[in-house]
Amino acid sequence: MVPPGWDTRQLVALLAVVDTGTFSAAALRLGYTQSAISQQVASLERSVGAPLLIRPGGPRRVRLTAVGEALVVHARAVVARLHAARADIAMLLAGERGTLHVATMQSIGTKVLPLLMRRFREEFPGVELAAEESESFAALTAGVEEGRFELSFVPLPVVEGPFAVRRVLEDPYVVIAPAEAPEAATGSISLRQAARLPLIGFSDPYEHEELLRRLRRTGYDPSFVFRSNDNPTVQGFVAAGLGYAVMPRLTVDEDDPQVAMLTLSSTVPARQLGILWHVDRQLPPTATRFVELAAEVCAAISARW
Amino acid sequence: MVPPGWDTRQLVALLAVVDTGTFSAAALRLGYTQSAISQQVASLERSVGAPLLIRPGGPRRVRLTAVGEALVVHARAVVARLHAARADIAMLLAGERGTLHVATMQSIGTKVLPLLMRRFREEFPGVELAAEESESFAALTAGVEEGRFELSFVPLPVVEGPFAVRRVLEDPYVVIAPAEAPEAATGSISLRQAARLPLIGFSDPYEHEELLRRLRRTGYDPSFVFRSNDNPTVQGFVAAGLGYAVMPRLTVDEDDPQVAMLTLSSTVPARQLGILWHVDRQLPPTATRFVELAAEVCAAISARW
DNA sequence: TGAAAGCATCAGTTTTACTGATAGTCACAG
DNA sequence: CTGTGACTATCAGTAAAACTGATGCTTTCA
Numbered sequence: 001m002v003p004p005g006w007d008t009r010q011l012v013a014l015l016a017v018v019d020t021g022t023f024s025a026a027a028l029r030l031g032y033t034q035s036a037i038s039q040q041v042a043s044l045e046r047s048v049g050a051p052l053l054i055r056p057g058g059p060r061r062v063r064l065t066a067v068g069e070a071l072v073v074h075a076r077a078v079v080a081r082l083h084a085a086r087a088d089i090a091m092l093l094a095g096e097r098g099t100l101h102v103a104t105m106q107s108i109g110t111k112v113l114p115l116l117m118r119r120f121r122e123e124f125p126g127v128e129l130a131a132e133e134s135e136s137f138a139a140l141t142a143g144v145e146e147g148r149f150e151l152s153f154v155p156l157p158v159v160e161g162p163f164a165v166r167r168v169l170e171d172p173y174v175v176i177a178p179a180e181a182p183e184a185a186t187g188s189i190s191l192r193q194a195a196r197l198p199l200i201g202f203s204d205p206y207e208h209e210e211l212l213r214r215l216r217r218t219g220y221d222p223s224f225v226f227r228s229n230d231n232p233t234v235q236g237f238v239a240a241g242l243g244y245a246v247m248p249r250l251t252v253d254e255d256d257p258q259v260a261m262l263t264l265s266s267t268v269p270a271r272q273l274g275i276l277w278h279v280d281r282q283l284p285p286t287a288t289r290f291v292e293l294a295a296e297v298c299a300a301i302s303a304r305w
Numbered sequence: 306m307v308p309p310g311w312d313t314r315q316l317v318a319l320l321a322v323v324d325t326g327t328f329s330a331a332a333l334r335l336g337y338t339q340s341a342i343s344q345q346v347a348s349l350e351r352s353v354g355a356p357l358l359i360r361p362g363g364p365r366r367v368r369l370t371a372v373g374e375a376l377v378v379h380a381r382a383v384v385a386r387l388h389a390a391r392a393d394i395a396m397l398l399a400g401e402r403g404t405l406h407v408a409t410m411q412s413i414g415t416k417v418l419p420l421l422m423r424r425f426r427e428e429f430p431g432v433e434l435a436a437e438e439s440e441s442f443a444a445l446t447a448g449v450e451e452g453r454f455e456l457s458f459v460p461l462p463v464v465e466g467p468f469a470v471r472r473v474l475e476d477p478y479v480v481i482a483p484a485e486a487p488e489a490a491t492g493s494i495s496l497r498q499a500a501r502l503p504l505i506g507f508s509d510p511y512e513h514e515e516l517l518r519r520l521r522r523t524g525y526d527p528s529f530v531f532r533s534n535d536n537p538t539v540q541g542f543v544a545a546g547l548g549y550a551v552m553p554r555l556t557v558d559e560d561d562p563q564v565a566m567l568t569l570s571s572t573v574p575a576r577q578l579g580i581l582w583h584v585d586r587q588l589p590p591t592a593t594r595f596v597e598l599a600a601e602v603c604a605a606i607s608a609r610w
Numbered sequence: 611t612g613a614a615a616g617c618a619t620c621a622g623t624t625t626t627a628c629t630g631a632t633a634g635t636c637a638c639a640g
Numbered sequence: 641c642t643g644t645g646a647c648t649a650t651c652a653g654t655a656a657a658a659c660t661g662a663t664g665c666t667t668t669c670a
Contacts, residue, residue, distance in 0.1 A: 060615095082311060340649085363645090
């Protein structure tokens with residue numbers, strides 16, 4: 001009937017030890033002394049009835065026992081749940097004037113968000129919408145997991161975690177060329193041809209690895225003359241005539257007269273974009289409505305292409 | 306980074322108050338004084354920054370505020386998760402010789418389990434299998450939720466909860482008649498006819514309410530001359546010539562010469578049976594294999610019908 | 611073989627949690 | 641409209657726990 005006497009604090013301590021690899025580092029992170037961590041873990045082990053950690057002694061990192069592994073899985077879930085609770089409550093306390101925190105990526109920020117925010121404002125004039133652009137994709141999911149954002153735009157598929165996701169957009173890859181390039185007039189180009197061009201690429205390969213794999217599979221290892229994660233920068237380099245770029249259409253500034261956009265004649269699977277949220281959270285109606293609106297706006301953009 | 310300072314004990318106290326309706330009763334249940342509960346809830350409210358409970362004063366039960374509702378949802382999840390953790394660890398500590406606890410219903414116990422257990426034993430001679438029959442269906446799911454069973458046979462659909470389920474058997478309704486009854490020779494009977502017979506029924510209507518609804522929809526309110534939840538008892542009454550019974554085929558003792566089994570010519574949706582487990586648990590390979598074997602055995606039975 | 615890095619343990623202190631007593635609130639019966 | 645019963649808050653005192661700081665033991669690495 002009554003649950004086991006495991007304390008949140010002890011579970012957090014265990015997680016800190018596992019994540020940092022040493023008791024001392026965990027203590028530092030949590031603002032305790034090493035002695036306190038040692039005692040917390042010992043207390044946990046006593047109530048579990050078995051060792052949770054293997055302490056190799058000396059300066060080697062600790063490792064989990066099988067029992068420890070099992071417990072850590074649950075401990076993480078519990079901590080995540082408490083985070084979700086805190087975030088839910090913060091939202092409730094903010095009430096009607098509550099701010100909806102949405103994390104975005106660069107491309108979404110420029111093409112989707114403006115229209116989306118306008119439509120959202122029409123429906124909920126009282127709700128503030130805080131959109132924050134994030135550089136790394138890991139930061140997007142981490143922010144949602146920790147409750148700093150209610151929603152986040154993310155590329156799919158999404159990492160494992162306590163997430164629910166809704167697909168909103170298929171973002172096909174296109175090639176952009178300098179306006180004066182010979183290919184600019186053709187309007188289309190094959191992947192095989194593209195792989196032979198001097199390319200401007202992305203520094204963070206995570207999102208586009210499938211594309212890279214396909215480029216390589218043409219039999220010609222593509223050469224990247226420059227790399228950046230900033231879409232305008234990439235496009236600027238192309239505009240300057242320094243090379244070509246293969247990028248998701250959403251990231252392209254189509255009004256730029258200095259570059260030409262070419263469709264890819266080879267079929268490359270489009271980048272999938274979705275909206276992500278914490279499964280365990282009880283999001284307000286404004287959030288679910290936001291997701292709906294986002295899907296609509298994205299569908300409209302997709303239809304225009 | 307560091308999660309909120311909510312303690313498991315406080316969350317449990319809150320849940321006890323919500324479930325019992327008063328601080329005093331919660332204190333009694335948890336073995337504290339009323340004062341302690343009062344302070345625990347107060348501490349929670351302080352750290353949340355808002356009241357969680359509405360205390361109407363006097364002998365009226367407390368109610369949750371909106372914030373309280375939100376927190377309780379998460380608190381229940383956390384407690385359930387801790388239960389799951391404890392159960393997982395108990396299983397791990399038991400090791401290879403670990404017992405697999407399976408809850409069953411009467412009908413499964415007599416027809417499916419014997420064969421199933423034999424096949425399971427062949428594969429895992431070292432693993433003990435503890436099958437426990439339970440009277441009430443609520444006890445089945447509750448047992449799984451609290452970690453007393455790893456697996457449970459249950460009728461579908463299943464109540465809301467932290468459960469995963471696998472369907473294993475379609476169990477069609479049949480009519481059993483006394484061997485000497487005029488209908489015994491026909492081999493089949495319509496629902497309309499059945500509703501006009503003196504029936505032996507089940508006391509617990511939960512599982513069979515769909516059947517009851519269909520019986521009533523024939524326009525004739527069926528009369529039950531006796532009710533019992535014990536399948537052999539029901540069958541015994543039929544054998545004694547006291548009436549007829551509509552029951553899932555799995556619950557029928559088909560070797561009984563004193564009764565005849567008639568199929569229903571009207572289509573009544575069959576009872577669905579499944580195996581249920583706690584989604585959050587990390588069940589050992591023996592458990593997942595047990596589910597597979599159960600599905601196979603049930604399929605074999607189904608094919609024989 | 612002697613740092614250096616790491617964990618356990620212990621005694622002492624601070625912090626937290628619980629008890630028991632008391633006062634206050636509300637509903638309901640007389 | 642007053643008394644009683646069922647309930648919670650609060651307070652002071654105490655019991656329990658959690659944390660610190662010092663110390664000792666173990667292991668790696670130079």
